[in-house]
Amino acid sequence: MRPFHYSRPSSLAEALIDMRDALAAEPNSSAAFLAGGTTQLDLMKLEVSRPDRLVDLNALRGEAGHIRWDGTSLRLGAFARMAEAADHPDVRARAPMIAQSLSLAASAQLRNMATLGGNVLQRTRCAYFRDTSWSACNKRVPGSGCAALDGVNRAHAVLGTSDHCIATYPGDFAQALLALDASVVIAGPGGGRTIPFARLHRAPGTTPHLETSLRPGEIIAEFIVPAGGWFRRSLYLKVRDRQSYEFAVASAAVALDLEGDTVREARVALGGVATVPWRAREAEALLRGRKLTEEAARAAAQAAFTEAAPHAHNAFKVELGQETLVRALLQLATMETPR
Amino acid sequence: MNQPLFPAPDVKPGQTPPRYEGRAKVTGEARYPSDVRxxxxxxxxxxxxxxxxxxxxxxxxxxxxxxxxxxxxxxxxxxxxxxxxxxxxxxxxxxxxxxxxxxxxxxxxxxxxxxxxxxxxxxxxxxxxxxxxxxxxxxxTLAADIRSADAVTQAVEPMTIDTGDFAAAYAAAPVRVDAGYTTPAQHQNPMxxxxxxxxxxxxxxxxxxxxxxxxxxxxxxxxxxxxxxxxxxxxxxxxxxAFGAxxxxxxxxxxxxxxxxxxxxxxxxxxxxxxxxxxSGYRAETRHRVQLAADRDGRLLALRQEGWELTSRADAVAMGAASMTARLYACPNISVRINTVAADRSTPGFMRAPGEMPYGFALETALDELAVALDMDPVELRRVNDTQTEPVAGLPYTSRSLMRCFDDAAARFGWKDRSREAGSMRDGDWLVGWGCATAFYPTYAGNSAARVRLSADGRVHVSSAGHELGQGMYTMMAQVAAEELGVPFDQVTASLGDTDLPPAIVAGGSSSTASVAPAIMAACEAIRRRLGVEGGSPAEVMPALQASGMWVVEEFAEVRAHGLPAESMASLYRGRATPAGGVHLADRVQFALGAQFVEVRIHARTREIRVPRAVGAFAAGRIINPRTAHGQLIGGMIWGISSAIHERSEIDHRNGSYINANLAEYLLPVNADIVDVEAMMVAEEDHQVNRAGVKGVGEIGVVGVAAAISNAVFHATGRRLRDLPIRLEDLM
Structure with missing residues (x-):
């Protein structure tokens, strides 16, 4: 195995210093943070990730492992485990979509380990990214090409793709955060900042290796999810090849604020079909102010996929993604919401 | 002292013994070959x-x-x-x-x-x-799979069958089906x-x-x-x-x-x-063309199945199981052709029901298409063509209880409540379809030997170089020896899986019990003979030993399977014991048979396919241990579901690699996918197949499930899908 340095700082401040020092000593350092480890250790075994230093953040749970409702927002500590958030009464009652997105992901064992912050940073399952014997992967080796373009690409993205990368963003929780206009509290060596969740992930473009807007040495500390009229009437619908322990082929995170059967506000994010957590603003705009009929749902779903760019094996994802959104919208329309 | 977490079972007389090595396995005492330090x-x-x-x-x-x-x-x-x-x-x-x-x-x-x-x-x-x-x-250039232009197709002449005049009968028949089917590469992936x-x-x-x-x-x-x-x-x-791998x-x-x-x-x-x-080897991808012709009452007039099987350039491997599908139903005009398609891949091999699963999928789906063309219930189509004589050489089945399996499983499943028209059953947003198919597996047995030792304290040791794959070999060996010698199950110890022991056949072809049980029975009979109670009841054995003044009696026996020549016994001692039986006998054919019924549900919008219910009924001669047999049968049925809607080894055509060669991306069902799976065992006595009357249940459970699912998908949607696996994109 490849040797690496390991540290386990006891506070967020110490962790930031550890990483800052590592980066100062070696500007090209491949140092990485370790949270639940369900992605990082997996990729290290595959040698896709080869950090020279691991800064273990698992002692930070006391500082940033909280889940609470502060009267206007859900505040989710980045070091809370997926299972803790999925089972939390405030999350389940106030924003069912968030609880569903978490409990439909992975397996119970993984949800007990994986953190919320690590979850949104989960790397793609693209086989050509995960197998280093494929020399062409722009995400793994910038400028090397993309083996998936002409390869087996059933699982790949149809939205947000480029000629450089079509790898699907694999997570579920991120779609919920995106739909609900969450923001991300980031701690960094130069102080903290808060950004909209929508600005966390970067579409591949010409630089698929740059996946987020996090700067070197920064750590996600918290997600803040502001309440809205659509909070309770929300769901996460996940379509997949088996009933559990499987990534989405297509998913939809949808929240609606209805007045009678008319849409006052809609929030739509799509998963399994895009390179990044995908906000379908065109769909939302088409729904706003309209009665939620099958026709309206279908028009919104079509609008969400007008830019779709399928490849050899994933053309079905356009129709499937649309049907997933239609199904989610119509299911929400008839959902009973306790007030 | 602490109670043991997994206490040793206490077996009462007349009860089905539990798994002999179960406790050792769940406590970690069982040491697998890689555990040996x-x-x-x-x-x-x-x-x-x-x-x-x-x-x-x-x-x-x-x-x-x-x-x-x-x-x-x-x-x-x-x-x-x-x-x-x-x-x-x-x-x-x-x-x-x-x-x-x-x-x-x-x-x-x-x-x-x-x-x-x-x-x-x-x-x-x-x-x-x-x-x-x-x-x-x-x-x-590279031929990555069976569809590659650079792959080389070759007919396997010895597998050709021509009975009657297929072409003429097919051309003249009033109702015909002609369709192509494919199955993908699949890997056994033993844990x-x-x-x-x-x-x-x-x-x-x-x-x-x-x-x-x-x-x-x-x-x-x-x-x-x-x-x-x-x-x-x-x-x-x-x-x-192991599953063949x-x-x-x-x-x-x-x-x-x-x-x-x-x-x-x-x-x-x-x-x-x-x-x-x-x-190791794997289930190669296959292609099939099936042509069926029938009269208006559904009686088969002509049947032709041609198969193409992927193989490596180094080794020509063909399972050729149309030799079996062609013999399942009465039909006067039959034609079979088998081809290999050599590509740049590793050599395929055996995977649970290696030929029966893909060839059965093609034939049993084609039969459903014929039933639709005839507007006939698919169970009745099988009944009209049921036979006790195979149609190619006119040989008798040693026993055949196919329609009893269909009738028992249909009753259990509630088949009479099915509305025949495709797309006519629906439950809210879910399209419901019911389908059925025949399961079959040839009954094989091979030469095997066993040694049994009985001592006057009532203990028995039985040994044979058979194999415990999880199917229940230890249990079977101990149980047969216990029954033959009239001692309690928990007084018997068993040894297997070691070349120092009396040799046995490969644990393949569902033949282990059919081969080794007769050898154990023969050794026990030799003990009874030594004690002068040959032909008597097992209860006489221990008193006879105690009266004899001996402390230990030990006997070795080797048994030759029906259909193998005398000189074949030498091959047992050279690691070449091959199974005989099935369709390879001069005087008869031997099959275990069964009926598979499934319900599928397909979401009307997003097209996920679920299989909430499967009922199988199987007639496989004597069932020595219903508990382990049940495990084998439902395990097979679950794998059948998997073979129909989950598994496919994904091949990258640029280098012939498997890009999902791991248990995350190679799709297998998880517990949430498997809801209600029921295996029924239909009583059947067959005194011809072998001394134990055993036909074997290791593989039959997987056969026919994929066709039943494909047929149910048609019933739910009106869409006939002939390529496995069936996935949601195929129903968009």
């Missing part, structure tokens, strides 16, 4: 080819050698003359494929071992194997990886390896290494799943033996999950 063991790790066809130009081993702890690196340049070339089992050898490992610079499939590192630790061996740099010269440990003591070699045929490994390896087979012992007391010697074993000989210390190899995709 030998002093001074060195660890091996394979480096496998990343191209599908071409040659190795050079190795750069400098970085690998620099890894601390590396002892040896074997390549074709350093390995020497061993192992010797051996033809594959299909061509008379002992081995699953004939491509000699590290044999030359030629690469003939992706995943081919090109180097093996041996190091002080597993971690160092893995690290060094990853540091090996191989410069390849890829061949300009236990492909492990081998080799230890030499002087010129004697012990091999610890999970195996379905320890004597095959022993004799094959002896030939590969040019040594006396008497010097090799193969030990395999537990196998963590551990049926025969693979090339890895000789590499480990050679490395251990070079180093003078034990060497252990555990091939990775990905390497397991090419270390």
């Amino acid at each position: 030998l002093p001074r063991t060195a660890h091996a790790y394979l480096h496998t080819s990343r191209i599908g066809r071409g040659t190795i130009r050079s190795f750069d081993l400098a970085a690998a050698r620099a890894v601390p702890g590396v002892i040896d690196i074997l390549t074709h340049e350093t390995i020497g003359d061993d192992p010797r070339h051996m033809p594959a089992i299909y061509q008379g050898g002992y081995i699953s494929d004939s491509v000699r490992p590290l044999g030359s610079a030629d690469i003939v499939y992706w995943g081919q071992p090109v180097a093996m590192v041996v190091a002080e630790t597993f971690e160092a061996a893995r690290e060094a194997a990853r540091r090996i740099v191989v410069a390849y010269a890829p061949h300009p 236990e990886l492909f492990a081998t440990q080799c230890a030499w003591e002087g010129d004697r070699l012990t091999v610890h390896e999970p195996s379905q045929y320890v004597n095959n490994v022993r004799f094959g390896l002896a030939e590969q290494l040019g040594i006396d087979p008497g010097r090799i012992r193969v030990v395999s007391p537990y196998v963590g799943g 551990k049926g025969f010697l693979t090339q890895r074993t000789a590499l480990v033996a050679i490395a251990a000989r070079r180093l003078g210390r034990p060497v252990k190899l555990v091939a990775t999950r990905e390497q397991g995709f090419t270390v």
Whole structure:
């Protein structure tokens, strides 16, 4: 195995210093943070990730492992485990979509380990990214090409793709955060900042290796999810090849604020079909102010996929993604919401 | 004292004994071959080819050698003359494929071992194997799968069947079906990886390896290494799943033996999950064309099935199971053609119901299409064509209870409530479909031997070099000996999976019980004869022993299976015991039969396919242990569901690689996918098949499920899907 340095700082401040020092000593350092480890250790075994230093953040749970409702927002500590958030009464009652997105992901064992912050940073399952014997992967080796373009690409993205990368963003929780206009509290060596969740992930473009807007040495500390009229009437619908322990082929995170059967506000994010957590603003705009009929749902779903760019094996994802959104919208329309 | 977490079971007379080795397995006491720890063991790790066809130009081993702890690196340049070339089992050898490992610079499939590192630790061996740099010269063309233009199709002439005049009868018939079907490459993926440990003591070699045929490994390896087979012992007391993948010697074993000989210390190899995709054989992709013709009452007038099976360029492998599908129903005009399609892939092999699953899928789906064309209930179509005589040579079935299986399973399933029209059953947003199909598996048995020892304290020991794959071999052996000698089950101990024991047949072809139970019965009979109670009741045995003044009686027996010539017994002692039976007998045909019924639900919008319910009924002669048989049958049915809607080894056409060679991306059902699976055992007595009256249940459960699902999908949607696996995109 490849040797690496390991540290386990006891506070967020110490962790930031550890990483800052590592980066100062070696500007090209491949140092990485370790949270639940369900992605990082997996990729290290595959040698896709080869950090020279691991800064273990698992002692930070006391500082940033909280889940609470502060009267206007859900505040989710980045070091809370997926299972803790999925089972939390405030999350389940106030924003069912968030609880569903978490409990439909992975397996119970993984949800007990994986953190919320690590979850949104989960790397793609693209086989050509995960197998280093494929020399062409722009995400793994910038400028090397993309083996998936002409390869087996059933699982790949149809939205947000480029000629450089079509790898699907694999997570579920991120779609919920995106739909609900969450923001991300980031701690960094130069102080903290808060950004909209929508600005966390970067579409591949010409630089698929740059996946987020996090700067070197920064750590996600918290997600803040502001309440809205659509909070309770929300769901996460996940379509997949088996009933559990499987990534989405297509998913939809949808929240609606209805007045009678008319849409006052809609929030739509799509998963399994895009390179990044995908906000379908065109769909939302088409729904706003309209009665939620099958026709309206279908028009919104079509609008969400007008830019779709399928490849050899994933053309079905356009129709499937649309049907997933239609199904989610119509299911929400008839959902009973306790007030 | 503490209560043991898993107390030893207390079996009452008349109860079905539980799994003999169950407690050892759940407590971790059972030691699988890779669990055995030998002093001074060195660890091996394979480096496998990343191209599908071409040659190795050079190795750069400098970085690998620099890894601390590396002892040896074997390549074709350093390995020497061993192992010797051996033809594959299909061509008379002992081995699953004939491509000699590290044999030359030629690469003939992706995943081919090109180097093996041996190091002080597993971690160092893995690290060094990853540091090996191989410069390849890829061949300009590559045939990655059965559809490739560069693949070479060849007819398998001996598998041709022509009965009556198919062409004329088909042309003249009033109702016809003509359709093509495909099944994908699939891999067995046993939970236990492909492990081998080799230890030499002087010129004697012990091999610890999970195996379905320890004597095959022993004799094959002896030939590969040019040594006396008497010097090799193969030990395999537990196998963590095999499903055909551990049926025969693979090339890895000789590499480990050679490395251990070079180093003078034990060497252990555990091939990775990905390497397991090419270390042994797999279910090759197949294509089929089925033509059926019937009169308006559904009676078959003509049947033709042509199959194409992928194979490697090195070895021609064809399962050719149209020899069975052509004999399932009464039909006067039959034609069968089988072809191999050679591509740049590793040699395929056996996977649970190797030919029966794909050929059965094609025929049983075609029959459903015929039922639709006739507007006939598919169960009634099978009834109209039921027969006690196979139609090709006119030989009798030893027993055949197919329609009893259909009737019992249909009643249990509630088939009479089915509305026949496609798309007519719906539950809210879910389209509901019900489908059925015939399950069949040939009854095989082979020559086997066993030894039984009875002592006056009432203890019995039974031994035979059979194999425990999880199917219940220990349990069966102990149970048969207990019943034959009139002692309680818990007084019997059993040994198996060791070449030092009396030889038995390969644990394949669902033939273990049918082969070994008769040998145990014969040994027990010899004990009764020694005690002068031959032909008496088992209760007379112990009193007779106690009265005899002897303390121990021990008898050995070998049994020859029906249909095998006298000279075949020698092959049992050379690791070549082959199953006989099925459609290969001169006087009769032998089959276990069954009926599969499934319900599928398909979401009207997003098209997920679910199988909430499956009912199978099987008539397989005597069931020795209903508990372990039930496990085999529902396990098979679940795999049938998996074969229909989940599993496919995904091939990248640029290099012939499997890009989902891991248990995350190779889709298998999880518990949430499997809801209500019921296997019924239909009582059937068959005194002809073998002394035990056993037909075997290891494989039949998987057969027919995929067709039943495809037929149910048609019933739900009106869409006929002829290519497996059926996935949601096929229903968009």
